[in-house]
Amino acid sequence: MASKIILVTGGNRGIGFGTVQQIARLSSDTTTIITARDKAHAEKSITELQSLGLNSPFHALALDVTDDSTIQAAVTEIDQKFGRLDVLINNAGITLLEPFERSIRPAHNLVHNPKHKRHFRPHRHRALPPPPP
Numbered sequence: 001m002a003s004k005i006i007l008v009t010g011g012n013r014g015i016g017f018g019t020v021q022q023i024a025r026l027s028s029d030t031t032t033i034i035t036a037r038d039k040a041h042a043e044k045s046i047t048e049l050q051s052l053g054l055n056s057p058f059h060a061l062a063l064d065v066t067d068d069s070t071i072q073a074a075v076t077e078i079d080q081k082f083g084r085l086d087v088l089i090n091n092a093g094i095t096l097l098e099p100f101e102r103s104i105r106p107a108h109n110l111v112h113n114p115k116h117k118r119h120f121r122p123h124r125h126r127a128l129p130p131p132p133p
């Protein structure tokens with residue numbers, strides 16, 4: 001069976017980077033797409049992963065979850081390179097240290113961001129089935 005394609009938004013640092021490391025440790029043939037707002041930051045994290053001895057396939061992509069043009073560019077690139085997405089890990093975001101009532105809308109946009117999840121839906125419909133139990 002073909003290996004899985006997993007995308008981790010904000011995979012270049014913090015919890016996202018930890019998630020990417022764990023995926024690579026658990027499955028050496030999974031392709032992990034690492035996104036950051038600046039593609040160079042995603043590429044730098046791949047160099048770091050390789051220096052940790054993690055040599056599963058990684059792919060760097062620019063993606064700002066608040067910017068439609070970068071979402072569309074990412075969708076197109078994934079379509080052309082992989083044709084599908086098996087798992088989308090919607091990690092990217094910020095923690096707003098404002099009173100809840102003033103920050104609910106921006107917090108919802110950044111943390112839950114339905115926009116980019118919707119864009120990736122067709123790829124996820126082509127995802128591989130889960131392995132048999």
Ligand SMILES: NC(=O)c1ccc[n+]([C@@H]2O[C@H](COP(=O)([O-])OP(=O)(O)OC[C@H]3O[C@@H](n4cnc5c(N)ncnc54)[C@H](OP(=O)(O)O)[C@@H]3O)[C@@H](O)[C@H]2O)c1
Pocket residue numbers: 009010011012013014015016035036037038041063064065066091092093094095111
């Ligand atoms: N750490 C905690 O205790 C905690 C607790 C609860 C929830 N969370 C949530 O868990 C997630 C990760 O937290 P973290 O502590 O690992 O944060 P972090 O170290 O600050 O990393 C945030 C990641 O999100 C990316 N990012 C930020 N804004 C973005 C945007 N507009 N579009 C695309 N990527 C964006 C950053 O990429 P760039 O390099 O492009 O900036 C970075 O990779 C966040 O959603 C956060 O709200 C964290």
